[in-house]
Amino acid sequence: MIHANCRVRLTADDFAFIVRVLSQNESDRVSLVRLLTDEDTRDAILDHDLLAKAILDSPERLPISPQLLFYVLCRRVLRDSKVRSRETSDFIASLLDGFMRTARLDSPEELGQQSMRYISDMLQALGKAGTREAFLLRSHIANYALFVSGIFAENVEQRRRKGAPDISFYEQMGRMNYRAAAEYREAKKFNLQSIYEELSDGFHDVRLALNDLASRLLHVDTPRLPIIAAP
Structure with a gap:
């Protein structure tokens, strides 16, 4: 978490x-x-x-x-x-x-042996996940979408030209999963409800701010990004 x-x-x-x-x-x-x-x-x-x-x-x-x-x-x-x-x-x-x-791109460690490498697998796992597992998965998917689209936007654009999802897909995934995660009781328990709601409403603005941060203020290497596919 x-x-x-x-x-x-x-x-x-x-x-x-x-x-x-x-x-x-x-x-x-x-x-x-x-x-x-x-x-x-x-x-x-x-x-x-x-x-x-x-x-x-x-x-x-x-x-x-x-x-x-x-x-x-x-x-x-x-x-x-x-x-x-x-x-x-x-x-x-x-x-x-x-x-x-x-470099934590896998699903949360709290899922134990159910840990998954690809976010497309996490999206499919939501259908049969329990409440706690679903909260962890949605939180991780939203966090991952914000991290990748915010810090590695250029890489996302390069991959889009080869058929991978574009920035708008990451924004949709981030907004949707932050909003859904905010509704779980675990979000309130861990003082994340208002944060997730704010990030859902302002995902685009935060993504642009992180693009600025990455291009002007940070120098980071591009990681090997997992495959993410639409559900």
Whole structure:
């Protein structure tokens, strides 16, 4: 399961970096350390333009975690879109962190021996899945559709020329499965209901924001993408 938890997984190096970037003197440094322990103030600090600028302008690899990097960049590209909540930005950052760190393109590990490599298989499995399994499958399909269409749009276009589904298909799959997953009680249990609803309504805007993020701010290798076919 992917959860909106990048902000609670910030490391000591992350805090040190934030303090170094934003503090001007020793008294400011102490104040920032104290403020970062308060969630509301922490969120305001993470939205600071100077923090994003320090990350984007650095010519060297920074001593920060992927969760800080992705959260700050996601907030930056999403702030002018319809999807503006911090929780959803945090979820998308966690999604990027999870997929890029583990290259997790298979169905969720929670499905155990039922784990499937191809999303076309997952779509077929929905018809006979139990409630919990269906929620996991729909969540994964929607997350995968957002990740691929957002970060690897050029690859999707290249594959489309060879007969694979196009971007509009991924958008349809993402919207539909986020909306369906939001209706499961598990979505409410894991505090994902409002996030899934926001992503369903704003999938196109989020996809375009991630296209911008991938083309201007990230340098990633293209993975071997599983086959995805219409049901």
